[in-house]
Amino acid sequence: MSNIDAHRSPAEPDAPATTPLLEVRNFSLRFRGQSRDVVSGIDLRVSAGEILCIVGESGCGKSVTAMALMGLLPPDAAEIPSGSMVFEQTSYDLTRQVLPARLRGDRMAMIFQEPMTSLNPAFRIGDQIAEAVMQHTDCTKAEAMQRAGDMLEQVGIPAPRQRLREYPHQLSGGMRQRVMIAMALVNDPALLIADEPTTALDVTIQAQILDLIRDLQARRNMGTVMITHDLGVVAELATTVAVMYGGQIVERGPVSQVFDDPQHPYTIGLMSSVPKLTGPRTRLTTVPGTVPSIADMPQGCRFQSRCPFATQDCNTVPAMRDMGADHEVACHYAPLDSNISVVA
């Protein structure tokens, strides 16, 4: 892999708007010892300044996708049968499962769900952030600590210089998540991957962290991939949305399109399932059943076992269909309202 040495410099002019920051093609992932893919041939695109939200329920493959893009999946646990990635105009073969360590924590960084388990409890916060700096930059410990302090200030931690000497357990959940964000952003990454960053937090703290992420990402013109199960977070933060079910992307488009004009039965079912804060309190329409295990996933459209519209045609894999306005859906019957009707 000689191309991984392609050089970069911070002064590099911005790429033209047409070239995405990150493009993933035909990415599949399989756990060793299993016969079916947990992620099956997905494509992702993120441009600078864009927030792509990948939304789906437990087991849909959204978190393993994020881990694989960061090169964090141990090759003895998972294999990648297919997939390639272009990041900052350099292409990488994901199937080889060796991403250069210098990308991680530098050009691409990640925030995890549980800030308590992802910070090392035995080291001071300042040391942990400074380590991330020194890993990728040739500088002294004092300079690294200086940057760590500046970064804590940017993420809104009060008295940042004193906090540098504290341990993770001395901070609240919201503050720990701010430390995680500071650590991720200290090397000024072009791409931020955030895996359920607010799920463990209370709503008022979640609102603060979402504001912080939105603010930092706009100021730094980062591309962001946000993994979440919360449609509210998606509506609030996303530029584009990809809805995943059973390891496949079933619908994708700009956030306004996906929320105002959802096309896939799963997206519609998911949106119907969420209790609302406005409108009449009617019985919730649900998605019947539960997600099958990977081994029991149906062939063809993987949602067919829970889809109220499924027919035998759904045994063939539906292709992504263009619905206009950059909105795509993988359903044989899209648009549902013109192809299916209720017998009067």
Next chain:
Amino acid sequence: MSNDTILAAHGLVRHFNVGGGLLQNPTVVRAVDGIDLTIKRGETFAIVGESGCGKSTLARLLMRLLTPTRGEVVFDGRDISGVDGKALTDLRRDMQFIFQDPFSSLNPRLTVGKLVGEPLEVHAPDLTRAQRRDRVAGLLEQVGLKPEHADRYPHEFSGGQRQRIGIARALASGPKLIIGDEPVSALDVSVQAQVINLLSDLGRDLDLTLVIIAHDLAVIRHMSDRVAVMYLGQIVESGTADEVFESPRHPYTRALLDAIPEPRHSETPREQTVLGEMPSPSAPPPGCRFHTRCPFAQDNCRTDVPRLEDDADEHAVACHHWRAIAAAQAVPERTAKPRSSGSASRFALYRAAADGAPLTYKTAAATSPTPTKD
């Protein structure tokens, strides 16, 4: 006490001592610090608050899983705060609990039949084994499981199904009241909706009183008749769900509602984000406990404790200035943007199909049976 009150708390206080030792005084955590509430027979009552506000402690006090430091809990006209022994066993028949985590609250070594049948062994010892098996089968069907599931173990079930097992177990003794501590928060959205529907069906069909502890306001609005909002061990606002959600009075309730990201796309961002974090319940601020985070706090909020004051509509709020705040800054109206006609008809179609309506497919290929087995 009027006959339609099933459960009431009067001046309920529970403090925990943390730490301390030979030479050091323990820290007192004021988890529940002076709560009065009444729960009416047959209603669904919700207690909402963020982590650390004392809502789970309150649930355990109401259930007599904890004894109060001060105050009393009255269930069906009887003070239960000190009951034990046989009286406590009898109480458990009438009052049951649904736990948050369906993974850790079921014994992995027992079959589902044993798990659901266990309360029957205690509360209905006269049943023969065959009768008990029939009752278990009936309970499993009632919560949407199959009688044959009785022979399986909890690990064979998904989270939503396990929560149904927990519900069947709670129903087994034929309780009058069920307290659920975050009963749906560990579940995925689509499964959560199924369990919410199940709980409201059961509440209606069995004439149950439900007390739901939760942090998700949308879930609470959907499920409950009346709501109490807790902050740092105290109730700051209570009233009917419609009242509290449509015209919240306490700045904390308003902030909570404002903080929720709505699953609808809109161009207008939140108006304000509440500042800071909840102080420690071991050192609650003097005066109004919310004043450290309240954007409307005045001088007297720092010193005078506001009382929870009822109005004619039973909408109570503990805030010195709620009238002035409401006059100065109206609660922003949350109106759902109407969906486009195509999307509205798609939602209606989905609802009909999910309810089992017969469908016709316009695409010719779609109606013809073309098996494509691979």
